[in-house]
Amino acid sequence: MTQESPGALLSILRDGRARTRADLVQVTGLARSTLTQRLDALLDQRWILPVEEAISSGGRPATAFAFNPRARLVLAADLGVTRARVALTDLSGAVLAEHAADLPIDGGPERCLTWLLDTADDLLTDSDISDVGGIGLGLPGPVEHRSGRAVNPPLMPGWDGFPVTEWLGAKIDAPVLVDNDVNIMALGEHRAAAPDVEHMIFVKVGTGIGCGIVSERRLHRGAQGAAGDIGHVRVPAADLALCRCGNLGCLEAIAGGAALAARLRVEGTRDVVRLVRGGTAEATNLVRESGREVGLVLASIVNFFNPSVIVIGGDLAEAGEHLLAGVREIVYGRSLPLATQRLDIRASVLRDRAGVSGAAMMVIEHVLTPASVDRMVEFG
Amino acid sequence: MTQESPGALLSILRDGRARTRADLVQVTGLARSTLTQRLDALLDQRWILPVEEAISSGGRPATAFAFNPRARLVLAADLGVTRARVALTDLSGAVLAEHAADLPIDGGPERCLTWLLDTADDLLTDSDISDVGGIGLGLPGPVEHRSGRAVNPPLMPGWDGFPVTEWLGAKIDAPVLVDNDVNIMALGEHRAAAPDVEHMIFVKVGTGIGCGIVSERRLHRGAQGAAGDIGHVRVPAADLALCRCGNLGCLEAIAGGAALAARLRVEGTRDVVRLVRGGTAEATNLVRESGREVGLVLASIVNFFNPSVIVIGGDLAEAGEHLLAGVREIVYGRSLPLATQRLDIRASVLRDRAGVSGAAMMVIEHVLTPASVDRMVEFG
DNA sequence: CGACTTTTGATTGACCATCGGCAGAAGTCC
DNA sequence: GGACTTCTGCCGATGGTCAATCAAAAGTCG
Structure with missing residues (x-):
C-alpha cells in the first residue's frame, strides 16, 4: 500500500523496536526479495544493524534488524540570555555528551558561535563517532525558522539578521536548523513526554515568560516567528509595573523571575528558587501568585487553543510545585x-535539558525524513 | 521528481489554469507518453476537459486541458442557531444554487437534517448535474470532526452525540464532513480571500462570539474540537454581566449581539445592526465598544498566536466599519x-456566505486529495 | 547424532509502468 | 500548394518489483 523506499522503511524502524524480515514483509506488503534489497541499502550505510534475537520457533532463527541511532551524531545547542548548553546526541535524541557554561548572548553571534564550535570540537574528540548529521540551535528571541535568523531580538544585540545557518554551515558541512529557545523546549518536552498528544502548550517561566505551541504534533511558529510571546500580554494586576520592554502592565513585569527577584531584593531567578527551597514564606507566596497570574493569561489561551496538555517549565518551575499549583488553581x-x-497541567520532565533535547529532535526529524534518507542512501 | 499519479496531476490543474501537454511535461518531469496516459484516465471520467486554446506558435496548435469543476457536485450547509443555509456548489467552490430559511436548531437533528435533504432535493432537480461528491455541514457548537458528532453543545438540545455522518451517509452515498460553524466560516474566508496566508484567525461576532483558527493553512480544531471559543473568556468590564452559559464576566455577555440588543431594548442582533444603519448614536457607540472588548481579548491572542491576518465577520460586523474600528484600535x-x-485586520468578504463556502471547501479538499482521486479513477 | 523446521541468499522469468523514438496528423508561413 | 513546425498516437526498449524455486544455513527435537 504505502510506497516503501529505503527511507520509508527506516521510518518504520525509527521507533527502536527490532523487526525480522517476516515482520517487515507483513507491515509493508513488499516482496521478500525487494525488502531484502532495501535492507541491504540501509545496512550498507549502517542506518540499521542486525541484532541477535534467537526467538527460534523450531527452525533457523530470524535475524532482526533495528534502527542504528549511532549512524550519525547531532550537535544540539541551547543558548540562553546568560547561560549556554551544548550537547552531542545520537539519532534517538539520547545525549552522549554535554557541556554547560555561563555565556552572555550579548557578546554577539561570532563570539557565541565560535564558543559553540570549540565546545563541540572538545565533545567530538571524546566521542567514538564523528559524522555530524546536523546542527540544531535555540536562541532567546524571535527567530525566522526558514532563514535561520533572529528578527528584532530585544535581548540579543548584534544578532539581528545574522545568517546563523550560513555561518555555521560554512564551518561544519551539515544542515543547520535554528529556532526560538522556547519552541525547541516545547518540541523536546512533547517528543519526550507526550509524543501522542496532538495539541500542547509549553510555558517557560524564567527571568522572562514565553511559551511554545504544538499544534497537530508540530510547532506553530507564527507569522513572524513571534508566536508564544505571552510575557508581554497586559494583565490588570501589573498596571503599574514597568517591564523591560518599556511598557506598563506586562505579565512578565509582575510574574517573571526578574520581577520576583526585585521584590525579594535578591539578584536573579535562581536566588528566588533558593529562597523558596530554603522555606522563605514570602518567596513561596510570590511564586504561587506568579503562577496565578500566568494562569490568568493561560485561561484565555486554553479557551482559544484547546490543548490537551500544558507543560510548565523554566527556572521558576524548579521551586517545587508552587508555580504549578498557582497555574492549576x-x-x-x-x-x-x-x-x-x-x-x-504538568511539570516539565526534561527540565534544563528540554532545550538541547528539542534542538536535537528538530534536527533528527529533519534529517530522517524518508526523502532525505533516500538521498543519502543513493549518493554517498 | 514528484510522484505523479492521476490524482497528483489533477491537483496541479486544480488552480483552474489550462495547460498543454508540454506545460505539464515541464512541471511534472514525466515522459509525454506517460503524461498522456494519465490525462486519458482523467479525461475518461471528465475530471478534466480539453479547452480550445489556439496559441499556435507556427505549428500544430496544442490542446490545453483544464480542471472540470462540474465533475461532481458538493452539497454544503450551514446550520445556525435560528437560520440555515443550503448550497449546491461545483468543485471550485462556486455556488450553483442556494436556499436560506429560518430553521431553529433546537428542533433536533432528525428534523433539521430532513429539511436539509428536502431542500437539497429541490436544488438538485433544478440542476443539470446530479453526481453528489460529498456533503459538508456546519453546526453551531463544538463538533468532534473525526466522528462528525456534536459534543456537549450548549445550544443544540438533542444533538449531543447524534451520528450525523452515518445518518446523512445512509441517505446519500457520499462522504459527509461535519464541523463547527465558525471553523467552516474561517476555512471559507481563508480559501477565498487569503489562500496564501499561513496563519489566520476568523472572528465571528454575532449573537455569540467565537473564532476559527487557521494554522499552516489548516484548521486548528483543538483537543475536544472546542478551540476558538473565545466568547467565554473572562474580561474585567463584564464582571457583573451574567452570560447565557451561567457564569459572570464572559466577553460574550458584554460584547455579543444579544448583550447589545438587551441594552438597546431591541430583540436581536439584526435589530442592533438596523439601529446602527439608521444612525442611532447609542447603537453605534455600543458596537464600537464591543469591538474594543473583542480587541482586548484578541490582543493577548495575537501575542500568543502571531497570525498575519484577522478577519472579522458575523452579523454584528454588518453594521459598517464600527466593530472593525474598535478591534483595530x-x-x-x-x-x-x-x-x-x-x-x-480586515472585514469578511464572503459575509453570510462564508459558512456554506467553507463547508464546500472542506468537502472539496477531502474529495480531491490525490489518493482519493486515484481511487475514483481506478474504480468506477 | 540425525531428522526436521524455518530462515536466508541467490537466481530466474513474468509483469507492469515508464521512457524515448518514430511516423502521421494538423496546423502556419511563404 | 509546398515547406516547415509542432503536437499526438503508437510501439518496442528499459528497469524495478514480484512470485517462485532451490540450496545452504542454523537452529530444535527426539
Whole structure:
C-alpha cells in the first residue's frame, strides 16, 4: 500500500523496536526479495544493524534488524540570555555528551558561535563517532525558522539578521536548523513526554515568560516567528509595573523571575528558587501568585487553543510545585469545562535539558525524513 | 521528481489554469507518453476537459486541458442557531444554487437534517448535474470532526452525540464532513480571500462570539474540537454581566449581539445592526465598544498566536466599519510591535456566505486529495 | 547424532509502468 | 500548394518489483 523506499522503511524502524524480515514483509506488503534489497541499502550505510534475537520457533532463527541511532551524531545547542548548553546526541535524541557554561548572548553571534564550535570540537574528540548529521540551535528571541535568523531580538544585540545557518554551515558541512529557545523546549518536552498528544502548550517561566505551541504534533511558529510571546500580554494586576520592554502592565513585569527577584531584593531567578527551597514564606507566596497570574493569561489561551496538555517549565518551575499549583488553581477555575475536563497541567520532565533535547529532535526529524534518507542512501 | 499519479496531476490543474501537454511535461518531469496516459484516465471520467486554446506558435496548435469543476457536485450547509443555509456548489467552490430559511436548531437533528435533504432535493432537480461528491455541514457548537458528532453543545438540545455522518451517509452515498460553524466560516474566508496566508484567525461576532483558527493553512480544531471559543473568556468590564452559559464576566455577555440588543431594548442582533444603519448614536457607540472588548481579548491572542491576518465577520460586523474600528484600535495599540507590524485586520468578504463556502471547501479538499482521486479513477 | 523446521541468499522469468523514438496528423508561413 | 513546425498516437526498449524455486544455513527435537 504505502510506497516503501529505503527511507520509508527506516521510518518504520525509527521507533527502536527490532523487526525480522517476516515482520517487515507483513507491515509493508513488499516482496521478500525487494525488502531484502532495501535492507541491504540501509545496512550498507549502517542506518540499521542486525541484532541477535534467537526467538527460534523450531527452525533457523530470524535475524532482526533495528534502527542504528549511532549512524550519525547531532550537535544540539541551547543558548540562553546568560547561560549556554551544548550537547552531542545520537539519532534517538539520547545525549552522549554535554557541556554547560555561563555565556552572555550579548557578546554577539561570532563570539557565541565560535564558543559553540570549540565546545563541540572538545565533545567530538571524546566521542567514538564523528559524522555530524546536523546542527540544531535555540536562541532567546524571535527567530525566522526558514532563514535561520533572529528578527528584532530585544535581548540579543548584534544578532539581528545574522545568517546563523550560513555561518555555521560554512564551518561544519551539515544542515543547520535554528529556532526560538522556547519552541525547541516545547518540541523536546512533547517528543519526550507526550509524543501522542496532538495539541500542547509549553510555558517557560524564567527571568522572562514565553511559551511554545504544538499544534497537530508540530510547532506553530507564527507569522513572524513571534508566536508564544505571552510575557508581554497586559494583565490588570501589573498596571503599574514597568517591564523591560518599556511598557506598563506586562505579565512578565509582575510574574517573571526578574520581577520576583526585585521584590525579594535578591539578584536573579535562581536566588528566588533558593529562597523558596530554603522555606522563605514570602518567596513561596510570590511564586504561587506568579503562577496565578500566568494562569490568568493561560485561561484565555486554553479557551482559544484547546490543548490537551500544558507543560510548565523554566527556572521558576524548579521551586517545587508552587508555580504549578498557582497555574492549576486559576486555569481549572476559569476556562470552559469542555476545554478543562481532560486538560492535563504538568511539570516539565526534561527540565534544563528540554532545550538541547528539542534542538536535537528538530534536527533528527529533519534529517530522517524518508526523502532525505533516500538521498543519502543513493549518493554517498 | 514528484510522484505523479492521476490524482497528483489533477491537483496541479486544480488552480483552474489550462495547460498543454508540454506545460505539464515541464512541471511534472514525466515522459509525454506517460503524461498522456494519465490525462486519458482523467479525461475518461471528465475530471478534466480539453479547452480550445489556439496559441499556435507556427505549428500544430496544442490542446490545453483544464480542471472540470462540474465533475461532481458538493452539497454544503450551514446550520445556525435560528437560520440555515443550503448550497449546491461545483468543485471550485462556486455556488450553483442556494436556499436560506429560518430553521431553529433546537428542533433536533432528525428534523433539521430532513429539511436539509428536502431542500437539497429541490436544488438538485433544478440542476443539470446530479453526481453528489460529498456533503459538508456546519453546526453551531463544538463538533468532534473525526466522528462528525456534536459534543456537549450548549445550544443544540438533542444533538449531543447524534451520528450525523452515518445518518446523512445512509441517505446519500457520499462522504459527509461535519464541523463547527465558525471553523467552516474561517476555512471559507481563508480559501477565498487569503489562500496564501499561513496563519489566520476568523472572528465571528454575532449573537455569540467565537473564532476559527487557521494554522499552516489548516484548521486548528483543538483537543475536544472546542478551540476558538473565545466568547467565554473572562474580561474585567463584564464582571457583573451574567452570560447565557451561567457564569459572570464572559466577553460574550458584554460584547455579543444579544448583550447589545438587551441594552438597546431591541430583540436581536439584526435589530442592533438596523439601529446602527439608521444612525442611532447609542447603537453605534455600543458596537464600537464591543469591538474594543473583542480587541482586548484578541490582543493577548495575537501575542500568543502571531497570525498575519484577522478577519472579522458575523452579523454584528454588518453594521459598517464600527466593530472593525474598535478591534483595530485596541489590537494595534496593545499587542507587540513585532506581531502587529504586518498584521492585517480586515472585514469578511464572503459575509453570510462564508459558512456554506467553507463547508464546500472542506468537502472539496477531502474529495480531491490525490489518493482519493486515484481511487475514483481506478474504480468506477 | 540425525531428522526436521524455518530462515536466508541467490537466481530466474513474468509483469507492469515508464521512457524515448518514430511516423502521421494538423496546423502556419511563404 | 509546398515547406516547415509542432503536437499526438503508437510501439518496442528499459528497469524495478514480484512470485517462485532451490540450496545452504542454523537452529530444535527426539
